[in-house]
Amino acid sequence: MSVPLLQINNLSIEFNTRRGNLVAVEDISFEVAEGEIFGIVGESGAGKSLTGKAIIGLLEAPGRISGGKILLNNERIDNLPYEQMRRLRGKSIGMVFQDPLTSLNPLYTIGRQLIETIQTHTNHTATQAKNRALELLREVGIPAAEKRIDQFPHQFSGGMRQRVVIALALCVNPKLIIADEPTTALDVSIQAQILTLLKNLCRKHGTAVILITHDMGVIAETANRVAVMYAGKIAEIGPVREVVQNPQHPYAQGLMASIPVIGRKMKYLAQIDGSMPRIAERPSGCAFHPRCPHAIELCNKQIPELLNKGKTKAACLLFRNGNP
Amino acid sequence: MSSETPLLKVDAVQRFFDVSKPWLNRVLANEPKLLLKAVDDISFSIRKGETFSLVGESGCGKSTVARLIVGLYPTSSGSIEFEGTDFSTLSKRNQMAPLRRRMTMIFQDPYTSLNPRWRVRDIIAEPIRAFGLTNTGGISGSRLQIFNRVAELLEQVGLSAADGDKYPHEFSGGQCQRISIARALASEPDFIVCDEPTSALDVSVQAQILNLMKNLQRELELTYLFISHDLAVVYHVSDNIGVMYLGRLCEIADKETLFTNPRHPYTRMLFNAIPDINMSGKERIPVSGEVPNPIEPPSGCTFHPRCPIANERCKRERPELQIVDSHSQVACHAIEEKRNMEVHFI
Ligand SMILES: Nc1ncnc2c1ncn2[C@@H]1O[C@H](COP(=O)(O)OP(=O)(O)OP(=O)(O)O)[C@@H](O)[C@H]1O
Ligand SMILES: Nc1ncnc2c1ncn2[C@@H]1O[C@H](COP(=O)(O)OP(=O)(O)OP(=O)(O)O)[C@@H](O)[C@H]1O
Ligand code: SF4
Ligand SMILES: [Mg+2]
Ligand SMILES: [Mg+2]
Numbered sequence: 001m002s003v004p005l006l007q008i009n010n011l012s013i014e015f016n017t018r019r020g021n022l023v024a025v026e027d028i029s030f031e032v033a034e035g036e037i038f039g040i041v042g043e044s045g046a047g048k049s050l051t052g053k054a055i056i057g058l059l060e061a062p063g064r065i066s067g068g069k070i071l072l073n074n075e076r077i078d079n080l081p082y083e084q085m086r087r088l089r090g091k092s093i094g095m096v097f098q099d100p101l102t103s104l105n106p107l108y109t110i111g112r113q114l115i116e117t118i119q120t121h122t123n124h125t126a127t128q129a130k131n132r133a134l135e136l137l138r139e140v141g142i143p144a145a146e147k148r149i150d151q152f153p154h155q156f157s158g159g160m161r162q163r164v165v166i167a168l169a170l171c172v173n174p175k176l177i178i179a180d181e182p183t184t185a186l187d188v189s190i191q192a193q194i195l196t197l198l199k200n201l202c203r204k205h206g207t208a209v210i211l212i213t214h215d216m217g218v219i220a221e222t223a224n225r226v227a228v229m230y231a232g233k234i235a236e237i238g239p240v241r242e243v244v245q246n247p248q249h250p251y252a253q254g255l256m257a258s259i260p261v262i263g264r265k266m267k268y269l270a271q272i273d274g275s276m277p278r279i280a281e282r283p284s285g286c287a288f289h290p291r292c293p294h295a296i297e298l299c300n301k302q303i304p305e306l307l308n309k310g311k312t313k314a315a316c317l318l319f320r321n322g323n324p
Numbered sequence: 325m326s327s328e329t330p331l332l333k334v335d336a337v338q339r340f341f342d343v344s345k346p347w348l349n350r351v352l353a354n355e356p357k358l359l360l361k362a363v364d365d366i367s368f369s370i371r372k373g374e375t376f377s378l379v380g381e382s383g384c385g386k387s388t389v390a391r392l393i394v395g396l397y398p399t400s401s402g403s404i405e406f407e408g409t410d411f412s413t414l415s416k417r418n419q420m421a422p423l424r425r426r427m428t429m430i431f432q433d434p435y436t437s438l439n440p441r442w443r444v445r446d447i448i449a450e451p452i453r454a455f456g457l458t459n460t461g462g463i464s465g466s467r468l469q470i471f472n473r474v475a476e477l478l479e480q481v482g483l484s485a486a487d488g489d490k491y492p493h494e495f496s497g498g499q500c501q502r503i504s505i506a507r508a509l510a511s512e513p514d515f516i517v518c519d520e521p522t523s524a525l526d527v528s529v530q531a532q533i534l535n536l537m538k539n540l541q542r543e544l545e546l547t548y549l550f551i552s553h554d555l556a557v558v559y560h561v562s563d564n565i566g567v568m569y570l571g572r573l574c575e576i577a578d579k580e581t582l583f584t585n586p587r588h589p590y591t592r593m594l595f596n597a598i599p600d601i602n603m604s605g606k607e608r609i610p611v612s613g614e615v616p617n618p619i620e621p622p623s624g625c626t627f628h629p630r631c632p633i634a635n636e637r638c639k640r641e642r643p644e645l646q647i648v649d650s651h652s653q654v655a656c657h658a659i660e661e662k663r664n665m666e667v668h669f670i
Binding site for chain 1: 381382496497498499526527528529530531532534535538553555556557559560583593594596597598599600601602603614615
């Protein structure tokens with residue numbers, strides 16, 4: 001079998017604070033294949049964005065990778081010197097954030113931003129770069145690109161800006177795009193457009209996408225495989241259909257059941273009591289045990305590993321020794 | 325929709341905002357005044373004990389309707405009646421207060437809607453004091469009464485009486501929303517306007533809050549106006565639903581009718597765009613276009629530039645809400661004319 005595009009092996013991320021080391025992401029592993037859309041879901045603070053930032057080398061101090069490896073095309077990228085990482089970022093990995101304005105310079109026309117990015121990473125002439133920019137704008141579905149290219153970000157709507165950001169990320173034909181809540185700030189009708197766009201781009205160029213979101217519907221609709229994160233760890237990982245329709249981990253089960261679904265009549269939603277612990281207050285053993293309806297003695301002592309369960313892998317002590 | 329007096333009746337309400345440049349700049353540049361029609365001629369009514377929801381995309385005017393109803397904004401025209409009493413006919417504060425007490429509002433952002441410098445106890449007690457809702461004489465007597473009432477409210481929303489001593493920042497988002505709910509209940513309302521009460525929360529916390537709200541509704545016979553852009557949440561909580569687009573209502577129907585047989589082209593488009601968590605693999609029609617600039621809305625039916633079945637009449641003439649059957653009202657010429665829609669929607 002060929003090597004996956006991206007491999008994350010036992011990645012941990014820490015914050016060194018005055019109150020000691022806080023482990024925000026703990027020992028997570030997953031792989032992303034070429035052209036695959038890999039989803040990461042979880043509640044606020046679960047460690048989704050940190051994972052994305054670690055991959056692209058954008059962790060901000062005091063956050064740092066404290067263990068594990070990240071490999072792109074079988075080469076380590078987690079320990080590259082700054083300059084090399086910057087180049088790699090430009091060339092192989094693109095990033096799309098929730099707020100398109102963080103990626104766009106309000107003082108430059110979008111054309112100038114696209115052309116500069118293209119020229120930094122290729123030896124295109126000005127005319128070639130402009131043509132490429134126009135091509136990209138058309139590809140991401142900006143109508144009247146010739147006219148729009150000379151406009152400033154504030155002249156675009158939220159959805160249009162996010163398209164421009166995707167165009168920017170595509171400038172260099174990246175192998176991987178990390179999209180962190182790319183549609184969270186957008187209306188459903190615009191969200192649907194952006195997700196369709198991302199899917200088509202993957203299909204057409206073989207670009208892999210890591211789609212970070214807290215919206216399970218977005219994942220169900222878009223991703224091939226998904227990791228459900230809870231308190232800095234992966235609780236369950238597997239094909240989207242399995243995880244959505246037949247989750248194994250008690251947290252994933254609770255999460256799925258708490259989502260209201262159109263057409264499903266119920267008086268009350270299933271509810272997991274309590275809330276995800278803050279990073280400094282994570283319990284021992286399985287971090288979910290205080291809220292888990294199936295917890296056993298062992299759960300507050302032993303940290304569960306990801307184990308095969310059905311068609312997914314779940315980190316739950318119930319599944320040790322092939323049980324239940 | 326029965327003939328009894330509704331609890332709330334919104335009739336032809338408009339609310340315009342002046343979004344012109346400052347007067348001097350405008351005069352120098354010789355520009356006309358710019359009016360944004362945030363809410364443009366909206367009518368609906370809510371029966372006692374029901375949950376009526378407003379859905380629609382960002383900027384369509386949902387929050388403005390909410391604010392008009394609870395009196396945070398005055399209307400530009402139209403009337404709002406509560407149990408048959410038109411608010412605009414009540415001029416004096418002391419006439420208004422008994423009615424105002426009976427309706428409150430819960431906001432989207434649980435952190436910013438709570439005063440960070442106040443203890444939770446005082447936040448919740450504020451409406452009790454403001455409306456003078458204690459009945460024993462003497463300051464110390466009423467203080468104890470307020471203390472007990474706050475404790476009761478905290479427990480009612482799933483917190484503990486001891487939480488009253490804390491400040492809002494000591495709580496998670498979901499807990500803060502519980503505090504907001506306790507404060508809303510403090511004035512003993514029968515009607516609560518909930519403006520995106522769970523939009524800032526994680527789904528598992530959202531489930532807790534929605535369950536709590538449902539419980540309270542049953543126990544206290546509350547009526548809700550629920551505002552959300554999340555159609556699945558709206559499906560779960562509502563009895564009746566109004567769909568808004570650019571300051572107007574384009575469809576009102578009971579929940580089952582709306583979700584099984586959406587009629588207005590915008591409603592259909594909106595429903596088509598919802599991510600499909602059932603993964604039925606249904607083919608979707610890509611949604612086209614964006615919400616137009618509300619300052620210069622399109623002529624006629626404001627949805628016509630995005631509508632697959634628009635014709636000349638749609639560009640010219642504004643459709644009004646019309647009763648289609650006992651379940652729904654729709655504002656669309658195509659529905660009225662029975663134009664063939666099926667070719668465009670699946
Ligand atoms: N500079 C920092 N110092 C200490 N802790 C931090 C810092 N930055 C982030 N964290 C913690 O790391 C954890 C993971 O954060 P992360 O941003 O990855 O969450 P997330 O899953 O993306 O959540 P959201 O859905 O809210 O974006 C959080 O609990 C957060 O409090
Ligand atoms: N105080 C104000 N002054 C000027 N314009 C306003 C004001 N309040 C609202 N608007 C405008 O009125 C329109 C309706 O806004 P409103 O906040 O009611 O929308 P909404 O449906 O609640 O949107 P969202 O889903 O984003 O909360 C928008 O175009 C908004 O910009
Ligand atoms: S009135 Fe016309 S434009 Fe408006 S929704 Fe109906 S068919 Fe479409
Ligand atoms: Mg994040
Ligand atoms: Mg609003």
